[in-house]
Amino acid sequence: MSIAKKVKEIAPSLTLEITAKAKKLKSEGVSVIGFGAGEPDFNTPDYIIDAAKKALDIGFTKYTAASGMAELKDAICTKFLKDNGLEYKPNQIVVSTGAKSSLYHAICAVVDDGDEVILPSPFWLTYPELIKLAGGVTVYVKAGKENGYKMTAAQLEANITDKTKCLILNTPNNPTGAVYTEKELSDIAKVCEKYGIYVISDEIYEKLVYGGEKHVSIAALSDYMKEHTVVVNGMSKSYSMTGWRIGYLAAPAEIAKGVSSMQSHTTSNACSIAQYASVAALNSPESDKFIAEMQQVFDERRKYMVKTLQETEGVVCIEPKGAFYVFADVSGCYGKSFRGEKITGSLSFADAALKCGIALVPGIAFGDDNCIRLSYAISIEDIKEGLRRLKEFIGELK
Ligand SMILES: Cc1ncc(COP(=O)(O)O)c(C=O)c1O
Structure with missing residues (x-):
């Protein structure tokens, strides 16, 4: 065998x-x-740990909805509105077992066998493997040091073929620490719109920006982008909750529904206790x-x-x-x-x-x-x- x-x-x-x-x-x-x-x-801050203890004490230890508990989806919607100026409804949110899982599901939901996925390089090493697993083909675009390790809109356009389905953006970036500006994202967004391309935007390091830099979500730049972007984020880096395994995505309702169905067969819901604690993390003024x-x-x-x-x-x-x-x-x-x-x-x-x-x-x-x-x-x-x-x-x- x-x-x-x-x-x-x-x-x-x-x-x-x-x-x-x-x-x-x-x-x-x-x-x-x-x-x-x-x-x-x-x-992980004490008030988040206390919330997890409470979840255990009140018996919040059973399955939740596959796509996540309602209170957490509400808290995520509030976060998107407050931090990113993005208005989502709970049926557009899916909570997963870590952002890695959100990314894999998102790629599966967008990419068909043989579809090309544009990936600025240097890249976080998990993306090409997830693209491969989903049947896609990675097209690497060198984002050089001379441009702060950021792909330009012109580079994106030069790499688009009739097989291009989506672009994976990661800002702030692992491994380079690059942060795309609003202007850079807006130029990229125009190319995406011109060619009808989806974006999977990994924003897990959103809260960790320095020197007056501002994180911008490409999904917030136009109605087209909101309808064609899957925003991935999670609790791991912002709240020091790597072991709790809570990631989430926001997407057009059809994609979110597809991801939720897929997840209902692969992992079902993310850990109920960690979800309960994540509500405290997102809602607490101490955060x-x-x-x-x-x-x-x-x-x-x-x-x-x-x-x-x-x-x-x-x-x-x-x-x-x-x-x-x-x-x-x-x-x-x-x-x-x-x-x-x-x-x-x-x-x-x-x-x-x-x-x-x-x-x-x-x-x-x-x-x-x-x-x-x-x-x-x-x-x-x-x-x-x-x-x-x-x-x-x-x-x-x-
Ligand atoms: C760019 C990027 N995205 C996603 C993740 C995964 O985060 P999670 O712990 O939520 O699966 C990481 C973790 O290192 C990362 O660096």
């Missing part, structure tokens, strides 16, 4: 691989600073304060990291405006050797760096072999020590 082709072709996550390598070294007593973190290093404090801590680390990396020889990095990653170009180090072994790309750079006690994610995982991704969702002490080691490691290259 052989495993199905569509599953055989799925690439294992390089981010998890590097984390596993770092963990193994740590268990052997080696000191490793891990820059791979994909989740905030803050506890604004929690998010503002987290955002300020991230911003301080971001500034330190960018400044230090910019002062490190062989490293070029542009300032990320959102999320909690720095995407640094280390190709200046390629061709040199570390203890007799040649650095030929981001994989060998990351492997050699690990020998010096620094775990980094190679950029090739995100479609750019010139770069590495460093997360600042770790303590400032670890950032300082990790960057000191990085400088020392690069200094050792010959």
Whole structure:
């Protein structure tokens, strides 16, 4: 018996691989600073935890509607109106087991076998695998450093064919930290409208923007975009609730209905307790304060990291405006050797760096072999020590 082709072709996550390598070294007593973190290093706030305890106490432990409990959908509608100027009805909202699940369902609902999906590159490594699973074909569009790692409307237009069905946008972006401006999104929206293209807009890092930057949802830019965009968001990053597994999407009613039907057979509802707690997270006035404090801590680390990396020889990095990653170009180090072994790309750079006690994610995982991704969702002490080691490691290259 052989495993199905569509599953055989799925690439294992390089981010998890590097984390596993770092963990193994740590268990052997080696000191490793891990820059791979994909989740905030803050506890979920107490008032959210208390709401989960209440859910258990009152017996809110059974199935909910497959697409999510009514109170949570109401809270999500309120959030969209308040934060994004988007008016949705509850039948346009589907709550899922994490935004990853929302994304997979959204792609399945929009993409038919052989349809092309445009993906600006660098990209979050999960998208191409989900597109593959859904039967779509990824068309990568290089969003270069010179344009802040953002795809232009002209680039989008140049890559459209009669098979193009949709575009996946991710702002603020993982791995680059790029944040699209309203003007950039509006230019992209015009091209989408001209060619009748859907957008799946992953806005999970929406609350983590810095330096006066503003998050804009492309869905809010015109009636056409609202009717042709699936907005994906979730509780993981904004409320430090990665383990609770609550994501959600907002879409035209027909798509939301399709996603809900699909989900009713795949996972049914997301965890009832986590949904109950998410209502508290979205509705509590304490959340604004929690998010503002987290955002300020991230911003301080971001500034330190960018400044230090910019002062490190062989490293070029542009300032990320959102999320909690720095995407640094280390190709200046390629061709040199570390203890007799040649650095030929981001994989060998990351492997050699690990020998010096620094775990980094190679950029090739995100479609750019010139770069590495460093997360600042770790303590400032670890950032300082990790960057000191990085400088020392690069200094050792010959
Ligand atoms: C860009 C992006 N979208 C979605 C997700 C998934 O979030 P969730 O934990 O809700 O599945 C992540 C998580 O790392 C992410 O980086």
